[in-house]
Amino acid sequence: MAISVLVLSERIAGEHPEATFELLGKGSKLAKQLGGELAVAVAGTDYPVQELGGADVILELAGLEAGAYAAPIWEAGVAAAIAASSPRVVLMSTGTVGLDLGGSLATRFGGQLASYVIDLDVDGEEILATAQLYGGKMLAEVALDSFICFATVIPGSFPADDGRSTGSPRVERIEVGEKPKAVAMAIREPETGGVDITAAPMLVSVGRGIGSSDNLELVQELADALKVPLSASRPVIDSGWLPKPHQVGKSGKKVKPSIYLSFGISGAPEHLEGMRNAEMIIACNTDPGAPIFEVAHFGTTVDLFDLVPELTERFGG
Amino acid sequence: MKIVVAMRQLADLVEELEVNADGTDIDRDFVKFVSNEWDEAALEEALCHKDDGDAEITVVALDEPDVDQTLYTALAKGADRAVKLTGHDPEGWIRTGDRAAILASWLERDDFDLVLTGVQAADDLDGQLAGVLAERLGVRHAAVVVGFHDADSAVQVEQELGGGTVAVSSLELPAVLGIQAARQTPRYASITRIRQAQQTQTIQEVEISAGGSLGGTVRKISPPKKRGGAEMLEGSASEVAERIAELIRSKGLARS
Ligand SMILES: Cc1cc2nc3c(=O)[nH]c(=O)nc-3n(C[C@H](O)[C@H](O)[C@H](O)COP(=O)(O)OP(=O)(O)OC[C@H]3O[C@@H](n4cnc5c(N)ncnc54)[C@H](O)[C@@H]3O)c2cc1C
Numbered sequence: 001m002a003i004s005v006l007v008l009s010e011r012i013a014g015e016h017p018e019a020t021f022e023l024l025g026k027g028s029k030l031a032k033q034l035g036g037e038l039a040v041a042v043a044g045t046d047y048p049v050q051e052l053g054g055a056d057v058i059l060e061l062a063g064l065e066a067g068a069y070a071a072p073i074w075e076a077g078v079a080a081a082i083a084a085s086s087p088r089v090v091l092m093s094t095g096t097v098g099l100d101l102g103g104s105l106a107t108r109f110g111g112q113l114a115s116y117v118i119d120l121d122v123d124g125e126e127i128l129a130t131a132q133l134y135g136g137k138m139l140a141e142v143a144l145d146s147f148i149c150f151a152t153v154i155p156g157s158f159p160a161d162d163g164r165s166t167g168s169p170r171v172e173r174i175e176v177g178e179k180p181k182a183v184a185m186a187i188r189e190p191e192t193g194g195v196d197i198t199a200a201p202m203l204v205s206v207g208r209g210i211g212s213s214d215n216l217e218l219v220q221e222l223a224d225a226l227k228v229p230l231s232a233s234r235p236v237i238d239s240g241w242l243p244k245p246h247q248v249g250k251s252g253k254k255v256k257p258s259i260y261l262s263f264g265i266s267g268a269p270e271h272l273e274g275m276r277n278a279e280m281i282i283a284c285n286t287d288p289g290a291p292i293f294e295v296a297h298f299g300t301t302v303d304l305f306d307l308v309p310e311l312t313e314r315f316g317g
Numbered sequence: 318m319k320i321v322v323a324m325r326q327l328a329d330l331v332e333e334l335e336v337n338a339d340g341t342d343i344d345r346d347f348v349k350f351v352s353n354e355w356d357e358a359a360l361e362e363a364l365c366h367k368d369d370g371d372a373e374i375t376v377v378a379l380d381e382p383d384v385d386q387t388l389y390t391a392l393a394k395g396a397d398r399a400v401k402l403t404g405h406d407p408e409g410w411i412r413t414g415d416r417a418a419i420l421a422s423w424l425e426r427d428d429f430d431l432v433l434t435g436v437q438a439a440d441d442l443d444g445q446l447a448g449v450l451a452e453r454l455g456v457r458h459a460a461v462v463v464g465f466h467d468a469d470s471a472v473q474v475e476q477e478l479g480g481g482t483v484a485v486s487s488l489e490l491p492a493v494l495g496i497q498a499a500r501q502t503p504r505y506a507s508i509t510r511i512r513q514a515q516q517t518q519t520i521q522e523v524e525i526s527a528g529g530s531l532g533g534t535v536r537k538i539s540p541p542k543k544r545g546g547a548e549m550l551e552g553s554a555s556e557v558a559e560r561i562a563e564l565i566r567s568k569g570l571a572r573s
């Protein structure tokens with residue numbers, strides 16, 4: 001049987017990321033619809049094989065050393081896997097590897113690409129993708145009809161459990177002939193220590209709506225009154241208003257507190273990736289169309305500068 | 318080092334967005350256009366390299382609503398040259414494939430070591446620019462870049478993977494980098510400086526005819542249907558605060 005869907009495991013070291021299993025689950029359904037097999041491409045040869053039972057075939061990208069990463073080296077490897085397996089659909093996530101390779105590989109193979117995808121289906125000869133645009137404020141339905149189609153999928157869009165199954169996929173080794181003009185040098189882990197926002201039962205989280213670092217005191221007072229840590233969206237961290245360990249989201253921490261209180265956060269997909277599984281999300285945002293209200297359990301459009309002092313007062317601050 | 322910063326305009330996400338009459342794009346008539354925030358980070362990082370003494374900066378953008386403002390602001394901040402590419406419909410949705418084709422067509426004639434662009438734009442339906450552009454140019458690329466430095470004929474790049482983990486690699490020049498964050502918040506250009514740039518500097522216009530669709534057919538665009546969605550708490554700040562306080566107490570997380 002021919003390979004119809006190829007999933008890229010974005011594992012650089014350690015475990016296969018959660019997104020790999022989400023894509024395997026969805027990929028398996030698509031492969032059935034397309035009447036072919038599901039393949040997964042993995043870097044190197046030293047990876048946990050038994051976890052990849054959801055796939056029919058494992059394509060080992062020989063020469064991609066685990067423990068370091070360079071986009072051109074991975075691009076050469078995944079391109080060789082695509083050339084060897086000729087899938088109809090290639091699935092990656094919108095993680096760093098997918099952002100690196102989605103556009104470049106689609107261009108190289110002359111295929112169509114949908115990015116920020118949250119759903120996929122087969123409709124006759126076409127692959128239908130639903131994608132998020134404008135930070136989640138719009139959804140687009142796109143029909144892809146090229147002979148090879150690419151999708152980069154937002155993590156969390158499909159259940160990972162569907163992709164975790166035992167099986168004994170056959171293993172094929174992909175030799176990479178191309179010599180990319182790049183060197184993968186090192187992986188640097190973040191410094192540990194300081195606050196652990198993943199351990200807190202409740203978080204007071206703040207976004208760009210706070211306006212300036214001077215205003216941070218306002219939410220800090222609320223966090224202190226509640227005796228919980230302050231967390232934040234990426235722009236607050238990038239502006240240097242709070243240190244990196246406080247960041248929630250795709251490139252920050254994944255948190256799952258009993259209560260996530262958010263103030264002035266719009267709810268971009270990259271932020272939601274880090275907190276959508278909180279037990280109770282309460283969001284304050286003056287824009288009634290803010291995507292954060294899609295995942296929040298309770299919401300208010302009251303100005304945070306009016307609401308926060310009222311709350312602090314109620315908790316003895 | 319010759320750095321080209323590719324910038325673009327984008328609908329301001331703070332505004333309310335509406336769907337156009339045929340349902341396949343946002344309604345662009347009443348939208349406020351601003352410069353893409355990640356492109357601003359790319360420009361800032363380029364300016365920091367120039368401050369360190371080793372960069373000459375060209376900013377380039379496709380003609381789009383209010384793009385002159387963005388280009389003059391970049392000049393006011395310290396870019397050496399600004400170029401505006403024309404020859405396409407400036408009012409429509411310029412998809413990544415076409416944008417990359419137009420930029421590549423111009424870059425092929427220009428001389429550069431590095432092209433910097435924002436890691437993404439909020440309407441990147443058919444992919445992020447850096448990888449597509451690099452592939453067209455046949456050069457190296459990296460996305461989600463949080464730092465880079467020049468090392469002879471190569472650039473050493475730091476890419477953020479997730480949870481603060483960073484991958485370090487070395488790419489032979491030329492290369493295209495999708496910048497996630499600059500080392501500092503983008504600098505400010507005063508109105509006076511921008512006016513001065515408008516009076517003393519010019520934006521070079523170059524007409525290009527190129528295209529390269531990568532995207533499928535957009536059947537429909539719509540705001541997400543509320544799937545359950547949040548229960549909205551109505552009332553004054555004090556009333557809403559009381560409701561939230563009750564919710565917090567109901568979870569046993571605070572007493573007073
Ligand atoms: C590869 C990659 C990784 C990323 N990783 C992360 C990540 O880990 N974490 C993360 O958060 N982002 C991440 N981002 C960035 C993400 O795309 C968004 O840019 C970011 O989440 C937006 O932050 P925000 O909601 O604070 O700001 P904005 O989107 O600017 O939203 C501010 C909100 O505040 C509201 N507001 C303004 N004033 C008030 C007021 N007075 N009262 C109440 N509300 C008010 C506004 O209505 C607006 O909705 C990543 C992006 C990329 C490309």
Ligand SMILES: Nc1ncnc2c1ncn2[C@@H]1O[C@H](COP(=O)(O)O)[C@@H](O)[C@H]1O
Nearest residue numbers: 010011012013017095096250478479482
């Ligand atoms: N410690 C790590 N070592 C190697 N790769 C990692 C590490 N942490 C995250 N990644 C990879 O970084 C990519 C993006 O992660 P994320 O943004 O969390 O989806 C994924 O492909 C992960 O496999």
